[in-house]
Amino acid sequence: MKVTFLGTGTSQGVPVIACQCDVCKSTDSHDRRLRSSVLIEVGGLKIVIDPGPDFRQQMLLHDVRSLDAILLTHEHKDHIAGLDDVRAFNWMTKKPVDVFAEQRVLQAVKNEFAYAFVERPYPGVPKINLKLIDEQAFKINGIEIIPIRGMHMKLPVLGFRIGSFSYLTDFNYIPNASLNKVRGSQVMVINGVRKEPHVSHFSLSEAVEVLQKVNPPRGYITHISHQLGRYAIENPLLPPNIQLAYDGLVVECE
Numbered sequence: 046m047k048v049t050f051l052g053t054g055t056s057q058g059v060p061v062i063a064c065q066c067d068v069c070k071s072t073d074s075h076d077r078r079l080r081s082s083v084l085i086e087v088g089g090l091k092i093v094i095d096p097g098p099d100f101r102q103q104m105l106l107h108d109v110r111s112l113d114a115i116l117l118t119h120e121h122k123d124h125i126a127g128l129d130d131v132r133a134f135n136w137m138t139k140k141p142v143d144v145f146a147e148q149r150v151l152q153a154v155k156n157e158f159a160y161a162f163v164e165r166p167y168p169g170v171p172k173i174n175l176k177l178i179d180e181q182a183f184k185i186n187g188i189e190i191i192p193i194r195g196m197h198m199k200l201p202v203l204g205f206r207i208g209s210f211s212y213l214t215d216f217n218y219i220p221n222a223s224l225n226k227v228r229g230s231q232v233m234v235i236n237g238v239r240k241e242p243h244v245s246h247f248s249l250s251e252a253v254e255v256l257q258k259v260n261p262p263r264g265y266i267t268h269i270s271h272q273l274g275r276y277a278i279e280n281p282l283l284p285p286n287i288q289l290a291y292d293g294l295v296v297e298c299e
């Protein structure tokens with residue numbers, strides 16, 4: 046399995062429009078973060094988690110020519126805004142794209158992209174197959190996906206485990222039952238937005254604490270804000286098995 050970090054930024058991305066802070070003005074490519082998303086290549090399938098506002102740019106940057114499925118963690122705009130751009134894949138493959146999410150999130154997609162779900166849609170709208178999931182494991186072409194429940198302040202969100210890769214974003218609370226589902230992961234990704242506490246996201250130290258509970262060989266932080274600091278300064282301060290993810294990072298696991 047190969048996982049490419051398409052984006053590792055929080056909802057505004059980094060740099061933030063008009064911001065003049067050290068991180069936003071950094072020339073280090075590790076400090077340029079599109080909205081958080083990953084591409085997973087496994088068993089001949091290509092799966093994207095969270096097509097955010099930078100989806101088009103991410104697909105072009107990484108020369109993605111086909112897509113078998115999209116998984117949604119939750120309905121916030123920084124995780125779904127790019128869905129309209131699945132039109133390109135519809136055109137190339139002559140097929141709808143399967144989008145997997147829980148009931149509330151599917152309803153939000155229907156509301157946000159209402160023009161794609163009317164009875165007689167305008168020609169050229171995105172063609173999306175909505176696929177309902179819950180907390181039970183499911184399969185895409187024989188590949189098992191295990192949803193991982195967490196809380197994003199008041200909003201229930203889903204992370205996903207595929208094989209020994211776990212991806213949890215926009216969590217600020219993870220129940221023990223969910224921790225047990227990610228145990229044994231070789232690679233675990235979790236959101237850590239900044240150093241200061243945040244109302245709906247794990248802070249960096251909270252994210253590190255969760256990673257240390259699970260203790261995967263490789264842990265990565267994503268959904269990073271410009272307030273976290275520069276990669277070159279902050280990354281070396283982390284425990285040896287934990288790193289800040291960055292856009293374009295590729296990890297391989299079983």
Ligand SMILES: [Zn+2]
Nearest residue numbers: 056121123215
């Ligand atoms: Zn987010």
Ligand SMILES: [Zn+2]
Nearest residue numbers: 064066069271
């Ligand atoms: Zn800034």
Ligand SMILES: [Zn+2]
Nearest residue numbers: 119121197215
């Ligand atoms: Zn969110």
